[in-house]
Amino acid sequence: MTKLPSLYAFPDSSTLQQNLYQYILQAQSDALARHPKFKIAVSGGSLPKLLASPVLLASRDIHWGKWEIFFADERAVPLTDPDSNYALLKQELLDKIPKTASEPTVHPIDPEMLSDTQDLADAYEKALIGSFAAKDSVKLPIFDLLLLGCGPDGHTCSLFPGHGLLREEDAWVAAIEDSPKPPPRRITLTLPVVTHALKIAFVATGAGKKEVMRKIFDTHPEAEGGEVLPCALVNLGAGDKVSWFCDQAAVEGVSFSKKSSL
Numbered sequence: 001m002t003k004l005p006s007l008y009a010f011p012d013s014s015t016l017q018q019n020l021y022q023y024i025l026q027a028q029s030d031a032l033a034r035h036p037k038f039k040i041a042v043s044g045g046s047l048p049k050l051l052a053s054p055v056l057l058a059s060r061d062i063h064w065g066k067w068e069i070f071f072a073d074e075r076a077v078p079l080t081d082p083d084s085n086y087a088l089l090k091q092e093l094l095d096k097i098p099k100t101a102s103e104p105t106v107h108p109i110d111p112e113m114l115s116d117t118q119d120l121a122d123a124y125e126k127a128l129i130g131s132f133a134a135k136d137s138v139k140l141p142i143f144d145l146l147l148l149g150c151g152p153d154g155h156t157c158s159l160f161p162g163h164g165l166l167r168e169e170d171a172w173v174a175a176i177e178d179s180p181k182p183p184p185r186r187i188t189l190t191l192p193v194v195t196h197a198l199k200i201a202f203v204a205t206g207a208g209k210k211e212v213m214r215k216i217f218d219t220h221p222e223a224e225g226g227e228v229l230p231c232a233l234v235n236l237g238a239g240d241k242v243s244w245f246c247d248q249a250a251v252e253g254v255s256f257s258k259k260s261s262l
């Protein structure tokens with residue numbers, strides 16, 4: 001039997017943040033029991049703000065110095081640009097980490113490579129190889145945790161519905177020049193890297209997500225050979241390694257049976 005993702009719906013964002021914090025804490029302790037670093041990747045969008053909860057920032061159980069943070073996707077813009085996911089994470093989370101704590105290792109894109117997105121993606125893949133292992137010794141990197149968003153069209157990272165990048169099998173990091181969500185030039189982790197992670201958390205809030213949530217959880221285009229949305233491809237590929245942290249508004253009308261209020 002296929003193992004299904006978990007879908008949690010919380011009454012408000014502070015309860016969601018509390019539960020996301022507990023989940024991250026567990027992922028951190030699982031990871032640090034296996035190796036010295038907690039290797040994660042994060043998206044842009046609304047995720048960094050929800051991630052940076054007061055409970056997470058005040059916690060003495062978060063070992064920031066052992067965190068190694070990559071970007072699940074990044075826009076090909078300077079690191080100080082308002083469109084940069086790095087700038088967003090810095091503003092929402094990194095700058096708020098208590099000064100008394102050790103600093104996490106953060107892997108931004110190389111701002112010298114912005115003129116060619118393929119070079120940018122290749123350089124980012126090299127950073128992954130440096131942290132995980134050479135590509136000839138491991139088929140794919142294994143992140144301890146991915147923290148992802150879900151777009152209203154069902155995209156995640158910079159993997160968009162119907163895009164050829166969804167079929168990428170070799171690259172760990174791919175370039176995209178025609179992102180339908182601006183800005184168009186980006187890099188992204190590929191689908192095999194996403195589904196290979198040990199844990200994957202999606203965070204989706206607000207009524208603007210309810211239509212796509214119904215499509216992701218309550219329709220099964222794969223059964224008829226139809227087009228499957230990128231977020232649903234992650235559910236299919238990673239099964240019970242996936243947990244969705246949502247509010248009530250985002251899951252209104254979703255009838256998926258593993259829905260839980262935790």
Ligand SMILES: O=C(O)[C@H](O)[C@@H](O)[C@H](O)[C@H](O)COP(=O)(O)O
Binds near residue numbers: 149156
């Ligand atoms: O760089 C990006 O554009 C993001 O990484 C993107 O994948 C985001 O996570 C989704 O668009 C959801 O965004 P919201 O959470 O803001 O809806």
